[in-house]
Amino acid sequence: MSIMNNPYVQIRRELHQIPERGFDETKTQGYLLQYIQNLPKEHIELKTWKTGIFLRVQGTAPRKTIGYRADIDGLPITEETGLSFKSLHEGMMHACGHDLHMSIALGILTHFATHPPKDNLLFMFQPAEEGPGGALPMIQTDFFTQWKPDMIIALHIAPEYPVGTIATKPGLLFANTSELFIDLTGLGGHAAYPHQTNDMVVAACSLVTQLQSVVARNVDPLDSAVITIGKITGGTVQNIIAERARLEGTIRTLSVESMKKVKERIEALVQGVEIGYNCKTSIDYGSMYHQVDNDVKLTEEFMRFVTNETNVNLIESKEAMTGEDYGYMIANTPGFMFWLGAESPFGLHHSKLNPNEDAIGVAINTIISYLNFKAN
Structure with missing residues (x-):
């Protein structure tokens, strides 16, 4: 299905x-x-939930229900692609490929709405994947319980892989993630009288330096974790000592145990800054996403299918420090996620991300074939 005759490109x-x-x-x-x-x-039967959608396709001789998840939200990024169809919403962009995810899901849905499947299918158009997280509350609804799938699958575009490529692996695919917000409050004052103040810019800088030791000295070298502070704010003007400062960052770990250890160490360091700089502190972990842990049996079966039954090139990928709240969906329901090659010179969350739209047809055809295969 090329761009020229693929209606889902326009969608x-x-x-x-x-x-x-x-x-x-x-x-x-x-x-x-x-x-x-x-x-x-x-x-088909449809139910809406917040800004999301559940849609069930009744099978002709159902033995099971297979779920398919597509995320639908964008990112607060100003688009710089120069495309004729660039974002009309100022300061917002589909910079993570969710526009492709939705069009692919609609293509799969359309096929099975007109060619009823043997098994039941549950399509979930999920809001808020980029934050604050829509997967967990979505699966806690009565709708999900009523139509609960026996397995769930999903994909994510991968700009680094060429079109015609699928990459995945059994077991851990994406990391556990947590946002990190630390607020420091001291005593501000005139820049000429630092001895009468508690400078939160200095406290914040000290804390950032200390945080870099958490992974190096508290996580097993054979495990992996990342702490990134992406934003620091503090102070008002150049000649006033800052009364407040705020650190904003993210934590990524490849195990639940490491996430717990990292947070415990962060909290200990923040307490030390509170004492050492005579200030008040608070920590907010914001949105936390569960690791994407692919079901081994289902993933291996899918990988064999792609290799033996399609013209798609299969790559066994490595685990990544990226986060996906889809992990909640397969925490208690067997399932998997895979990377879909979409070759772009710019990566995910970049203002110039421009995926190759031929990936849409590859995904639609592959998933339709796989779901028919599962019904046999």
């Missing part, structure tokens, strides 16, 4: 123009609902 471009923040995806939900409204309704 992707229209969705690309309306990126929205998590749980504010009203235009996106409306677009999806309008498209679904035009599908044959004999075998």
Whole structure:
């Protein structure tokens, strides 16, 4: 299915123009609902949840229900692609490929709405993957319980792989992630009288330096973890000693145990800064995402299918420090996620990300074939 005859490329471009923040995806939900409204309704049932959508396709002789997840939110990034169909929402962009994810899901859905599957299918258009996290509350709904799938699959575009490539692995694929916000409050004052103040810029700088020792001296060298402080704010003008400072960052670990150890050490260091700099502190971990741990049996089966039954090139990938709240969906339900090659010179979350749209057809055809294979 090439770009020239693939209607889902145009759908992707229209969705690309309306990126929205998590749980504010009203235009996106409306677009999806309008498209679904035009599908044959004999075998489908739909329920909305917040700005997300559950859609069940009734199988002809169901033995199980297979779930398919597509995330729908955008990112607060100003687009710099120069595309004719660039974002119409100022300061927002589909910079993580969710526009492709949705168009792929609609392509798969359309096929099975017009060619009823043997098994039941549950499509989940999930809001807020980029934050604050929509997967966990979505699977806690009565809708999910009522239509609970026996397995779930999902994909994510990968700009670093060429079109026609799928990459995945059994077991751990994506890391545990947690946001990190640390607020420091001291006593500000005139720059000429530092002895009468408690300078939070100095305290913040000291804390950033100390945080770099957490991974090096508290995590097993054979394990992996990352602490990144991506933003520091503090003070008002050049001649006033800062009363407040704030650190914003992220924590990534390849095990739940390491996440616990890292947080314990961060909390100990923050307590030390509180004492050493005579200030008040607070920590907020914001959104926390569970690791994406692919079911070994299902993933190996999928990898064999791709190798033996398709023209797609399969790569066994390594685990990555990226985060995905899809991990919550397969924490208690067997499932897997895979990378879809979308070759772009710019990576995920970049203002110039421009995936190769031929990836859309590759994904639609592969997933349709795989779901038919699972029904046999």
